[in-house]
Amino acid sequence: MNARNYTDELAKEIGAEEYLTVLWKNFERVYVQKHFGISAKGLKYKLQLPIIGRLLRWYAEYKIHREKNLNAKDGDGHFGQVIPLEEAKLILQMAGNNEGGIARVKCVCKKINRNVDEYNCLGFGVLAEVASKIPRYIPETGVEKLDVDQAMDFVEEMNTRGRVHTIWFEPVPFIGGLCSCDYPSCTGLRMRRDFDLKVVYKAEYVAMVDYDLCVGCKTCVVRCQFGALNFSDSLGKAYISQSRCFGCGLCKDVCPENAIKLVPREELPGLKGDY
């Protein structure tokens, strides 16, 4: 975790304000934006095409992870990572000290995917300022600023409701947002799970079940958004597939027996580097 990635200084240095103003004004067009005449419509079919599909995948990944000459309209350099609750709290502590503070703004994804107005995206620093100026992202009652404690309570509540926490580069390397997402309403998680485009990276951890402690109460089973956790009837215990696990820690947070642990991905040679 690099504290500098959250600072106003860095944001200024890379011109995040201009980038974010353009990106957030055009956010909802990212799906239908055309590149060389090709949009994301029917992407699954397009990615399956023999040669064009490969080219398209390469181009999409290149655009997503680009670090220079970013085109804000296309959302270049805007990608994220899943984080567990503890890290979300640490990040809020760091980011809350910025000049812009923390603002709670409307979730773009839920609006365009399900036509639901939900204010569950936390913008830090520059993003808080930029998003507050665009009327469609803020509540009718005005901008909602949160202090660090309120923001922490908020992510905790989201965690209880079963949301996955993600942080976002806006743009890389400035980290400007903390979202509470669920699949498939979240565009990032949808891109990652359905198209395997690395818009969202897995967390630094994987969940592991301690088979001596697990009593098979099935409390955790409903919490997984990634299809990694199911109840194994033959063992009578919860089963986690580590290759699918994104390390969000939602299952761990509800376990009454503390039987689920988050293990750093880097400590497991077989999973090292698998983000």
Place this chain on the structure above:
Amino acid sequence: MDIIIDHEKCTAPEKCGRCLKVCSPQVFALHPQEDDALLPKRWIVDPVWVSFCIQCNLCVEECPEHAVTLVK
């Protein structure tokens, strides 16, 4: 296979948006037309992820304005 939405009949996003919510594979998405991103009232619904459609016909049945057609 294609899904066609009659935008003249469709009242989304202001009055409706049922198709966005009933669709299990979440095929539809709201998006702004060319230059009206700042006016959410003028956004339109489009089947963006058509490849995920399982042809359950729910969107056709649920649409109160009969604006959705499924072409096989």
